[in-house]
Amino acid sequence: MSHLPFFLSSFAWNYGLGMTWLAVPLYAHQQGLSGAEIGLLFSVPVLAQVVINVLGGAYADRFGGRRIMQAACWLLALAAFELAFAQGFWALFAGQLLLVVSRAAFWPANWSIATELPGERGVQVGRLNAVTNLGQILGNASCGFILATAGFTVSFVVLGATGLAAWGLGLSTPESGHRRAAGQGLFDNYRRLAGLAILYYAVMCAYLSALPFSLSMTFYPLLLKQFGYGEEASGILLALRPLGGIAAGLLVARFVKSGPSSAWPVHSGLAVALSVGLMPLTEHWLALAMFLLVVGIGSGVMTVYFQLTVGEVVPPQMRGSAMALGGLGWSVSHFSTPLVMGVLADRYGLVTGFYVLGAAALGVAVLVALLRGWAFRGTRLAS
Numbered sequence: 001m002s003h004l005p006f007f008l009s010s011f012a013w014n015y016g017l018g019m020t021w022l023a024v025p026l027y028a029h030q031q032g033l034s035g036a037e038i039g040l041l042f043s044v045p046v047l048a049q050v051v052i053n054v055l056g057g058a059y060a061d062r063f064g065g066r067r068i069m070q071a072a073c074w075l076l077a078l079a080a081f082e083l084a085f086a087q088g089f090w091a092l093f094a095g096q097l098l099l100v101v102s103r104a105a106f107w108p109a110n111w112s113i114a115t116e117l118p119g120e121r122g123v124q125v126g127r128l129n130a131v132t133n134l135g136q137i138l139g140n141a142s143c144g145f146i147l148a149t150a151g152f153t154v155s156f157v158v159l160g161a162t163g164l165a166a167w168g169l170g171l172s173t174p175e176s177g178h179r180r181a182a183g184q185g186l187f188d189n190y191r192r193l194a195g196l197a198i199l200y201y202a203v204m205c206a207y208l209s210a211l212p213f214s215l216s217m218t219f220y221p222l223l224l225k226q227f228g229y230g231e232e233a234s235g236i237l238l239a240l241r242p243l244g245g246i247a248a249g250l251l252v253a254r255f256v257k258s259g260p261s262s263a264w265p266v267h268s269g270l271a272v273a274l275s276v277g278l279m280p281l282t283e284h285w286l287a288l289a290m291f292l293l294v295v296g297i298g299s300g301v302m303t304v305y306f307q308l309t310v311g312e313v314v315p316p317q318m319r320g321s322a323m324a325l326g327g328l329g330w331s332v333s334h335f336s337t338p339l340v341m342g343v344l345a346d347r348y349g350l351v352t353g354f355y356v357l358g359a360a361a362l363g364v365a366v367l368v369a370l371l372r373g374w375a376f377r378g379t380r381l382a383s
Contacts, residue, residue: 003117005172009069010110010128011135012169016076016162018139018242020099021217022235023147023155024083028092029222030152035350037089039342042218045093045100046335052104053324053331054190065109065320066173072106073170075099077163084156102163104331108324113173115311115319125307126250129300133245140216140242144235189321198313199325201375202306204368206329208269209302211361212276212295213330214337216241220292223350227283240289244296248304265305266372269365271298277358280351 028038079098086092110128117124139162146155193199216238224234275295279288306326314322337357344353 003173005169006113006117007128007131009073009166009170009173011131012162012166013069013073013076013106014132014135015139016080016159016166017103018136018141018239019143019146019155019159019162021136021140021238022143022221022231023152023159024092024096024099025218025221026147026225026231027083027086027152029225031088031092033089033092035222035345036342038218038222039338039340039345041089041093041096042214042338043335043342044339045097046331048097049100049104049334050328050331052101053108053327065113066170068105068109069113069173070167070170072102072109073163073167075102075105075163076166077160080156080160080163084153084160100334103334104327107327107330108320111307111310111323111327112320115307125304125311129248129304129307130246130250133242133296133300136242137239137246141235141239144231144233147231147235189318190325193314193318193322193325196313198309198375199322201368201371202309202326203329204364204371205265205269205302205306206326207333208272208329208361208364208368209299209306210330210333211337211357211364212241212272212299214334215276215341215357218338219341219345219350219353222345223280223354224288226350227288229285233285237285237288237292240292241296241299244293244298245300245303248297248300251301262305263372265302266365266369268298268301268305269368270362271295272302273358273361273365275358276361277355279358280354 025038025042028041033041075098079095079102082098083092083095086095110132111125114125114128143155146158220238220241221234224237229237272295275291275298279291279295282288307323310319310322310326340360341350341353341357344350344356348356
């Protein structure tokens with residue numbers, strides 16, 4: 001119970017994040033942005049995310065994750081209030097940039113705190129992923145109804161309120177007890193971590209696990225709109241992806257004791273790739289729901305295993321930096337996925353874009369399988 005404020009703060013921030021998946025791409029579409037412009041809107045700000053991600057991990061090791069998390073909450077609120085008045089590409093770009101910086105600061109700090117909570121690490125990491133996915137579900141689903149009944153401005157005001165609520169709840173989050181000594185250089189941990197092969201494996205796992213996340217924020221809503229689904233139906237369907245993440249988090253928390261020894265990230269990566277590539281084959285709501293649920297389970301399993309693996313092989317005083325390095329896979333995915341999909345959608349159509357992206361994801365899943373053998377060379381690999 002002493003760590004309940006941490007989980008509640010994570011829930012509130014992710015509730016707001018779930019709202020952005022539906023509100024921002026539909027708002028951009030309503031303002032007449034093309035597919036390529038929407039792709040740029042979501043991909044280019046991620047260049048800033050890479051820098052902030054690295055700085056956030058280093059500062060989390062130096063000062064503790066709580067301060068970084070709280071700064072991310074304020075950035076979420078600020079982005080929401082800016083978007084409420086945004087008109088045109090550049091105004092939307094400014095709001096999206098703030099959202100991206102908030103994500104870049106939040107995740108390394110959030111993951112680092114979770115690995116230090118007392119109790120079994122797999123259980124705590126699984127709980128965190130279940131809580132964050134629940135927040136994303138409720139935020140995504142409720143946003144559809146808010147948009148349909150009250151419009152975009154009210155939706156962004158609600159989004160800002162969730163950021164402030166996450167900040168207030170996070171005031172009671174415990175400080176890290178394993179901060180790096182102040183005498184060390186800010187980036188010393190990165191030089192030490194660069195030689196760990198397992199982190200390169202973690203980066204690729206993070207890249208593939210983030211791909212459905214990127215699509216949820218950008219082109220999944222547009223695909224559902226093209227299939228004739230309204231905001232309410234789209235919000236409910238898109239909520240199934242984080243619902244799969246909840247299932248993955250709870251299952252991993254219950255049955256998994258070790259990250260490095262498991263081959264499940266490989267199997268999950270294949271499930272993610274096939275679900276993305278095959279989804280446009282049908283417009284029936286039940287089939288779409290199944291694809292979104294499976295892609296959520298697959299990406300959720302990969303995310304939890306990534307966190308568990310880093311938590312096992314990296315000492316506590318270096319985990320913020322390690323999570324940031326692994327999180328670079330998320331950043332690259334958030335940059336490349338919207339950009340590539342935007343170009344493909346404009347040139348060949350949205351459905352063809354999903355086929356191509358699914359094939360590319362399948363290639364990444366095969367690479368994850370090959371990297372696993374290299375990353376854990378000399379260790380026992382359980383099936």
